[in-house]
């Protein structure tokens with residue numbers, strides 16, 4: 001392990017070794033409001049790979065918002081579409097794939113996304129997510145009847161999934177962790 005990788009392990013920011021992976025893409029996973037899209041843009045300007053948002057891709061194709069689509073067709077139909085988009089974007093190389101918070105719900109998505117990829121879990125503490133999502137939250141509810149219970153319930157349920165697939169961890173409520181990860185990823189030579 002390189003000294004910089006060791007430093008990340010000590011800080012709890014590197015869960016699994018990356019060295020040896022033939023890196024063809026970066027994948028950002030994490031809950032709604034964690035800051036994946038912002039991180040994707042920062043990575044894009046740092047390393048020059050193109051950032052692709054699967055949510056934006058889905059909305060472009062549907063010509064409607066995810067909220068509208070889910071209202072009429074339900075979550076299972078959305079998950080089908082999401083998996084199709086994942087299959088397509090996984091054929092591309094030198095890209096940063098900014099996924100929706102629920103991508104980890106399907107193992108088949110993650111089996112594809114984790115091939116020749118470094119997976120970065122973009123996270124923030126539950127209380128911070130609740131605060132961020134309190135205002136201007138136009139995301140459709142997932143499983144609960146009110147938005148706060150929805151955030152808490154689904155965040156807790158998904159935590160082990162995000163943890164399972166991630167190589168690297170960023171806590172966006174601690175900007176210094178983000179800087180460390182941005183530097184590390186640039187150094188990987190991607």
Ligand code: S3P
Nearest residue numbers: 031032033055066100101102139
């Ligand atoms: C979802 C998160 C959303 C979007 C859809 C489902 C989820 O993406 O894909 O509303 O299941 O948590 P963001 O994480 O970008 O908000």
